[in-house]
Amino acid sequence: MDDDDRVFRALADPTRRHLLDLLYERDGRSLTELESGLEMTRFGVMKHLRVLEAAGLVATRRSGREKLHFLSPVPIRLIHDRWIDKYTERRVSALADLKTTLEEKTA
Amino acid sequence: MTTMTEQTTQVYSVFIRATPQQVWDGITKPEFTARYFYGSVLDSTWEKGASFTGWAEDRSQQYVDGEVLESDPPHKLVTTWRALYDPETAAEPFSRVTWEIEAAGEHVTKLTVVHDELEAAPKTAANVAGGWSYILSGLKTLLETGEPLGN
Numbered sequence: 001m002d003d004d005d006r007v008f009r010a011l012a013d014p015t016r017r018h019l020l021d022l023l024y025e026r027d028g029r030s031l032t033e034l035e036s037g038l039e040m041t042r043f044g045v046m047k048h049l050r051v052l053e054a055a056g057l058v059a060t061r062r063s064g065r066e067k068l069h070f071l072s073p074v075p076i077r078l079i080h081d082r083w084i085d086k087y088t089e090r091r092v093s094a095l096a097d098l099k100t101t102l103e104e105k106t107a
Numbered sequence: 108m109t110t111m112t113e114q115t116t117q118v119y120s121v122f123i124r125a126t127p128q129q130v131w132d133g134i135t136k137p138e139f140t141a142r143y144f145y146g147s148v149l150d151s152t153w154e155k156g157a158s159f160t161g162w163a164e165d166r167s168q169q170y171v172d173g174e175v176l177e178s179d180p181p182h183k184l185v186t187t188w189r190a191l192y193d194p195e196t197a198a199e200p201f202s203r204v205t206w207e208i209e210a211a212g213e214h215v216t217k218l219t220v221v222h223d224e225l226e227a228a229p230k231t232a233a234n235v236a237g238g239w240s241y242i243l244s245g246l247k248t249l250l251e252t253g254e255p256l257g258n
Contacts, residue, residue, distance in 0.1 A: 003122065028116055059120035059219055070118035077244040 003056075004082070007075040010055035015040065016048050020057060023071035030066045114232060116223040121243045123216050125250040127208045130216045131181030133246050134206055143245030145238075147171070151186075153178050159186045168192075173201065182208055188222070190231055199228035218243065 001009075010016055015038065022037055023029065035045045049069060052058040059072040123130055133139045137148035141164050149171070151159040155178050161171030170192045177185035184206040190196040203224040211217035220239055225232040248254065 027114060027118075056120055056122050059118040061116075061118055061221065070114075070116075072119045072121070073240045074119055074121045074243045074247070077240040078247070081244065081248075 003075070004079070006055040007057065007079060010051050010057055013048070013051075015044075016052055019045075019048060019052060020071060023058065023069060027070045028061075028068045030068055034069065114236070115225040116221065117225070117232070117236065117239065118219065118221050119239045119243055120217060120219040121247050122211060123218055123247045123250050124214055125216055126214065127181040127210055127216050129250055130208050130218055130246075131184075133250050134184065135180075139246075139249065143249050144242055145170070151175055153180065153184065173204075176203070188231075190234060193230070193234060195230040196228070196234050199231050202228045202231055218246075 018038070019034060022034060031042065031046060031049070034049070035042050038045055049058060053060060056075045057072060059070045061068050061070065125133075133143075135149070135151070135153050137150065140147060140149045140161075144161070146164055147161045147170050148164055148166075149159070149161050151157050153159075153175060155175055157175045159171070159173040159175050160169060162169050170190065172189045172191055173187040175184070175186050177183060186204050187201040188204045189199070189201050201224075202222060205219075205221040205223070207219040207221070209217050209219075220243060222232075222235055222239065
């Protein structure tokens with residue numbers, strides 16, 4: 001499995017996307033905190049967090065006895081550059097050119 | 108849509124197909140950093156107690172100021188951090204950046220960046236939040252393909 005496979009697979013699950021949203025609101029959360037916002041067993045949440053961590057979407061730090069989870073959006077940035085920029089750039093620049101041309105005419 | 112609160116500890120990680128030494132070189136050699144670190148060259152002897160500065164490639168402007176707190180090549184680097192490119196962040200106290208480099212399989216290295224001690228530097232915290240993702244994805248792309256992003 002390559003990096004992109006791991007990231008798309010990690011994102012292809014609503015619970016895992018929800019976990020990312022929870023960390024986006026406030027990160028540095030423990031498993032217990034994350035678990036309280038979900039209708040799921042502790043083991044289930046742990047499994048999802050492991051998938052996110054393996055994809056590089058979640059980074060962890062130990063703080064005393066707790067393991068804290070942080071949103072690490074680096075893979076999303078890479079997907080953006082690889083998949084979004086590539087397909088939207090030409091269309092966007094064509095529209096930008098059109099806008100400039102039209103605005104010049106009315107000026 | 109919720110807004111992200113400013114995080115006083117930020118942690119970013121990325122898996123890079125490279126050796127720990129290559130990742131260390133990617134962070135510490137100015138010819139590499141110029142290609143993914145917003146075009147800036149990082150300058151330091153990378154020894155504990157040495158100054159750590161970041162500059163525009165032509166040295167016309169200093170962007171970052173700090174000091175090396177800990178250096179264990181190619182495993183760990185800790186520096187203080189003050190961003191000078193914005194008057195608001197330049198007026199804030201130093202925060203701290205830790206680079207942790209660990210082997211994570213055959214020819215795969217896990218790089219983790221922790222930017223913390225941001226409690227007294229909210230402008231810096233907000234400012235770097237998107238920046239580290241850009242920098243780390245650029246470093247990964249550069250080390251894996253030899254090309255900086257966007258080329």
